[in-house]
Structures are given as C-alpha cells and as structure tokens.
Amino acid sequence: MPPRPFVLAEANWKSVKDTAYEVAILPWGATEPHNYHLPNSTDNYETTALAERAAEFAWKKGAKVVALPTVPFGVNTGQLDLRLAINMNPSTQLAVLTDVATSLAGQGVKKLLVLNGHGGNDFKQMIRELQATVDIFICTINWWTCVKGADYFDEPGDHAGEMETSLMMSLVPDLLRPLPEAGAGKARKFKVAGLRDGWAWAPRHWREVTDDTGTGNPAAATAAKGEKFLQAVTERIGGFLVELAAADLSDLYE
Numbered sequence: 011m012p013p014r015p016f017v018l019a020e021a022n023w024k025s026v027k028d029t030a031y032e033v034a035i036l037p038w039g040a041t042e043p044h045n046y047h048l049p050n051s052t053d054n055y056e057t058t059a060l061a062e063r064a065a066e067f068a069w070k071k072g073a074k075v076v077a078l079p080t081v082p083f084g085v086n087t088g089q090l091d092l093r094l095a096i097n098m099n100p101s102t103q104l105a106v107l108t109d110v111a112t113s114l115a116g117q118g119v120k121k122l123l124v125l126n127g128h129g130g131n132d133f134k135q136m137i138r139e140l141q142a143t144v145d146i147f148i149c150t151i152n153w154w155t156c157v158k159g160a161d162y163f164d165e166p167g168d169h170a171g172e173m174e175t176s177l178m179m180s181l182v183p184d185l186l187r188p189l190p191e192a193g194a195g196k197a198r199k200f201k202v203a204g205l206r207d208g209w210a211w212a213p214r215h216w217r218e219v220t221d222d223t224g225t226g227n228p229a230a231a232t233a234a235k236g237e238k239f240l241q242a243v244t245e246r247i248g249g250f251l252v253e254l255a256a257a258d259l260s261d262l263y264e
C-alpha cells in the first residue's frame with residue numbers, strides 16, 4: 011500500500027513539505043487490561059483506526075488533514091495495581107500536548123483535534139489552560155460520544171463490553187481470545203448514592219469494581235456491528251474535520 015498523505019507515520023517529507031495541512035488529529039489512547047479477551051492496546055487500535063478513517067474521509071472531500079501518531083498512554087491511576095497497566099498522569103499529558111501543539115503552531119498548522127479514546131483521559135481543562143498560550147485552535151472529541159451506542163448495540167458497555175469487543179472484532183480479529191473465554195464484565199457500583207447515581211463523582215478503583223477488568227458484557231458482540239458503528243463514527247468525525255478545516259478562525263460564532 012503506498013503511503014497515505016493523511017497519516018503522518020506513513021507520509022514523507024516530499025509530500026509533507028508542499029502540503030498546507032489545516033488540521034492535525036492527535037489520537038490519544040491508553041495501555042490497560044481489557045477483560046480476558048481483548049488486547050491491552052485496545053484503545054490505541056480503536057482510536058488510531060478512527061483517526062485514520064476520519065482523516066481519509068475528509069481528505070477525499072478536499073480537506074487537508076493529517077492523523078498524527080497515537081499517544082499510547084492514558085490516565086490509569088485507578089489501575090496502578092493491575093500488572094502492565096501504564097499510567098500517564100494528567101500533568102504529564104498536558105506537557106506532551108503542549109509540546110505537540112507548540113510544534114504545530116510554529117509550522118503554520120492552525121487547528122488541532124485531540125481524538126480521545128480512553129474514559130480516564132479528559133482534555134477539556136488542559137485545552138482551557140493551553141489555549142491561552144499557544145497560537146493554534148484546539149478542540150477535543152471523545153469518539154464514543156459521537157453517535158448513540160444504543161442504536162448499534164444491545165448493551166454497548168463501558169470498558170471491553172459489547173461495543174469495544176465488536177470494534178476489535180472488525181479491526182484486528184486475530185488479536186482476540188474466543189468470546190467464551192471473556193469474563194462477564196460485571197461492574198460493582200458505589201454504595202454511596204450520589205456517586206452511584208452519577209451526580210457526585212470520584213475515580214473508581216478498578217480492582218474493586220470488576221473481577222475480570224471489564225465493565226460491560228461482551229457476549230453479544232459481532233464484527234458486523236463493530237463495522238457499522240465504526241463507519242458511523244468515521245462519517246461523523248470526518249464531516250466535522252471537513253467543516254473545521256474550512257472554518258475561519260476569526261469568524262467562528264454565528
């Protein structure tokens with residue numbers, strides 16, 4: 011396959027030097043256990059695929075966008091006692107994001123999308139802080155919120171459930187253990203009512219929440235459901251990229 015100009019890891023200086031890229035996409039995942047049946051880089055596989063597919067969608071419509079290499083480590087402070095879950099603290103993430111954004115800003119790229127694929131990552135406050143100091147428009151998408159999971163899955167699940175398992179069946183089927191080997195992905199709720207009902211919040215200690223590291227039942231997952239969802243999210247983010255690439259930064263408001 012020839013290098014794709016909208017995937018930075020494949021692109022070369024010959025094409026990059028003459029392309030006026032409007033939008034860079036920074037996919038950001040995590041490295042953590044995903045029940046017994048999914049690989050530890052599940053979030054990275056998913057988010058990389060969506061960044062590249064959305065970039066391709068936009069590129070074919072004439073938008074000059076590029077997917078950067080994926081940052082593979084997320085905030086996993088609640089999983090530090092799970093072997094080989096690798097934590098990157100929010101303060102470190104801000105330092106990484108600052109360096110990437112500053113590089114791009116100095117090279118004339120005017121817009122940056124942080125495409126987040128891990129529930130423990132939250133880029134909003136970092137962007138609020140960074141936006142005041144770097145001359146590049148920064149926005150973020152949690153890709154699992156782009157379309158309604160309930161329209162595609164019986165029970166989407168939160169982590170390594172039907173949605174993530176379906177996506178991985180579609181993307182990298184050879185890396186999955188057979189479904190009967192997966193745990194049920196049963197999640198224990200907080201006893202304190204406010205935390206349980208979601209209007210109060212605290213990070214969860216994963217080992218106490220779940221026995222198999224999953225939160226969500228993967229049993230009804232299929233590759234076909236995964237592909238359908240991937241396509242819908244691709245079109246959603248791809249359409250956003252087309253619009254963002256064309257947007258006039260001095261005239262963003264109605």
Ligand SMILES: [Zn+2]
Nearest residue numbers: 052053170174
């Ligand atoms: Zn995940």
